[in-house]
Amino acid sequence: xxxxxxxxxxxxxxxxxxxxxxxxxxxxxxxxxxxxxxxxxxxxxxxxxxxxxxxxxxxxxxxxxxxxxxxxxxxxxxxxxxxxxxxxxxxxxxxxxxxxxxxxxxxxxxxxxxxxxxxxxxxxxxxxxxxxxxxxxxxxxxxxxxxxxxxxxxxxxxxxxxxxxxxxxxxxxxxxxxxxxxxxxxxxxxxxxxxxxxxxxxxxxxxxxxxxxxxxxxxxxxxxxxxxxxxxxxxxxxxxxxxxxxxxxxxxxxxxxxxxxxxxxxxxxxxxxxxxxxxxxxxxxxxxxxxxxxxxxxxxxxxxxxxxxxxxxxxxxxxxxxxxxxxxxxxxxxxxxxxxxxxxxxxxxxxxxx
Numbered sequence: 224x225x226x227x228x229x230x231x232x233x234x235x236x237x238x239x240x241x242x243x244x245x246x247x248x249x250x251x252x253x254x255x256x257x258x259x260x261x262x263x264x265x266x267x268x269x270x271x272x273x274x275x276x277x278x279x280x281x282x283x284x285x286x287x288x289x290x291x292x293x294x295x296x297x298x299x300x301x302x303x304x305x306x307x308x309x310x311x312x313x314x315x316x317x318x319x320x321x322x323x324x325x326x327x328x329x330x331x332x333x334x335x336x337x338x339x340x341x342x343x344x345x346x347x348x349x350x351x352x353x354x355x356x357x358x359x360x361x362x363x364x365x366x367x368x369x370x371x372x373x374x375x376x377x378x379x380x381x382x383x384x385x386x387x388x389x390x391x392x393x394x395x396x397x398x399x400x401x402x403x404x405x406x407x408x409x410x411x412x413x414x415x416x417x418x419x420x421x422x423x424x425x426x427x428x429x430x431x432x433x434x435x436x437x438x439x440x441x442x443x444x445x446x447x448x449x450x451x452x453x454x455x456x457x458x459x460x461x462x463x464x465x466x467x468x469x470x471x472x473x474x475x476x477x478x479x480x481x482x483x484x485x486x487x488x489x490x491x492x493x494x495x496x497x498x499x500x501x502x503x504x505x506x507x508x509x510x511x512x513x514x515x516x517x518x519x520x521x522x523x524x525x526x527x528x529x530x531x532x533x534x535x536x537x538x539x540x541x542x543x544x545x546x547x548x549x550x551x552x553x554x555x556x557x558x559x560x561x562x563x564x565x566x567x568x569x570x571x572x573x574x575x576x577x
Contacts, residue, residue, distance in 0.1 A: 253280040254537040257287075257299060259313050260554045264513065264522050267535050267556070270313030279307055279316055284557025287543045288329040292336040294549040298354065299557055300326025306341060308354050313555065319354040328371040334379040340372045340398065347372055347384055349398050360398035363388065373414040377421040381438070385411025391426060393439060404439040407431070415463045423481065425463055430456045432469070434482055445482040452476060452487060454494055462502040465509050470499030475514055477527070488527035492516055501544045505551045513554070515541035520556070 256271035256279040271278040279301075286300035295312045298319075305322040306329070309315060324344035332338035337353040340360075345368025347361040363369055367388035375381035382394040389407035391414070394400060409429040417423040426433040431446045449455035454472030462468040467478040472495045475488045498516060505511035510526040517540055520533040535541065539558035547553035 253278075255284070255539055255558055255560060256280050256282050257284060257297075257313055257316075258535055258537065258556045258558065260556075261552055263511075263552050264520055264533055264554050267533075269536065270309075270316075270555075272315050273317065274315070279304075282307070283539070283559040284542055285325060285327050285559065286329045287545050287555065287557050288331050288339075289545050289548065289555070290331055290336070291333045291548065294547045294553075296353075297545075297555065298329050298331070298339060298341075300329050300341060300343075302559065305343065306354060312553070319350075320357055321348060321354075328373075330372045330374045330382075332374055332379045333376050338379075338397075340374060340382060342369050342372050342384075345369050345387075347398065360394075361392070361401055363390070370411055371414050373416050373424075375416060375421045375438075376418050381421075383414050383416070383424070383439070385414050385426065387411075389428065391439060405442060407433065412458070413461055415461050417463050417481075419464065425461060425467065425482070427458050427461055432458060432461075432482065448478075448482060449473075449476070449485060452485065455485075459498050460501050462504060464504060466504075468502045468504070468512075468514075470502055470514060472498075475499060475502070475527070488512075490514075490521065490527070491530050491532065500541055503544045503546055505546060506548050507551045511551075513544055513546075515544060515556070517541070518558070520544070 258267045259270045260267050271280040282304055283302040284299050285302055288298045290296035297309050299307050302325045306319045306326050307316045308319055321343050326341050326343050328342040330340045339350045339354055341348050346359050347369050348357045349360045350357045363386050367386045369384050369386055371385045373383045380397050382398050384392045387410040389409055390403055391405045392401045393404050407428050411426055411428055413427040415425045422436055422438045424435050433442050434445050435442050452473035457472040458469050460470040467482055469476040474494045475490050476485045477488055478485045500515050502514045512523045512527055514521050518535050518537055522531045537558050540561045541556055542559040543557040545555045
């Protein structure tokens with residue numbers, strides 16, 4: 224049994240650290256962009272065509288949003304290349320008017336088709352025509368930038384942004400005017416709204432996790448509930464629906480009671496080696512969980528008890544995972560090029576059993 228576990232760990236190590244996954248350079252610049260699966264992640268196809276010989280195969284994807292009105296329409300935010308859009312499930316892409324700068328966050332209006340919000344080069348932009356034209360609706364003063372934007376699923380006139388100065392801002396009129404609800408102690412990395420109760424919002428800062436149950440009027444620091452998990456203060460990604468999932472240096476953590484208590488799921492990689500970069504859950508089955516690390520996708524069909532390992536046909540790092548809300552068999556992944564770390568970086572290597 225020990226020999227079997229060692230062989231399994233060695234296989235996962237090779238999957239995670241072959242090529243550029245999590246900190247290693249990609250030698251093939253054409254393995255970027257978007258990958259699509261039509262069988263729940265078992266097999267993958269790169270979807271990068273623009274027209275003729277042009278592609279997005281060298282693009283690094285930072286964010287992705289699937290249109291809730293038409294799941295064939297997908298927007299991707301890229302590193303230094305602005306926003307691309309597909310209207311045919313990834314078969315072809317076009318670059319939108321925001322055609323430069325890094326787009327770290329995209330949010331779509333769930334009530335009105337064609338309304339898109341995007342964070343580009345530290346500013347918030349809005350489009351009312353599916354990305355053909357854009358208007359800047361917020362810029363941070365005092366040298367700060369905007370990191371993330373989120374739209375209330377229930378009442379889409381409510382827009383939230385988080386700044387590098389720790390500002391949590393709200394617009395109650397579709398981005399026409401803004402108010403500050405709270406200053407956090409450090410830069411806001413993520414704002415995630417619970418789709419089942421949009422009054423409940425989670426904010427991730429550098430080293431802290433906060434929650435509000437009243438749309439930002441009052442806040443609770445729930446970081447202390449993670450104290451039993453060493454490294455849980457380093458949160459790399461968060462997913463919220465029926466449960467809350469965190470990708471941390473302590474591994475993959477789950478809460479079934481809105482962050483009051485947590486459990487560590489038994490995954491196939493050790494804590495800290497390497498980063499968990501994205502998490503999602505099937506809209507049809509809450510026990511079907513996906514997370515990524517490096518260029519590897521991990522899939523569980525039983526709530527995290529057992530995992531299947533899928534290596535994507537890329538050497539880049541998986542940055543975002545999205546499931547088609549109309550057909551959960553279809554999954555999209557955006558990947559990002561990661562530069563080589565400094566000399567002296569030693570990836571995890573499994574220790575053979577005695």
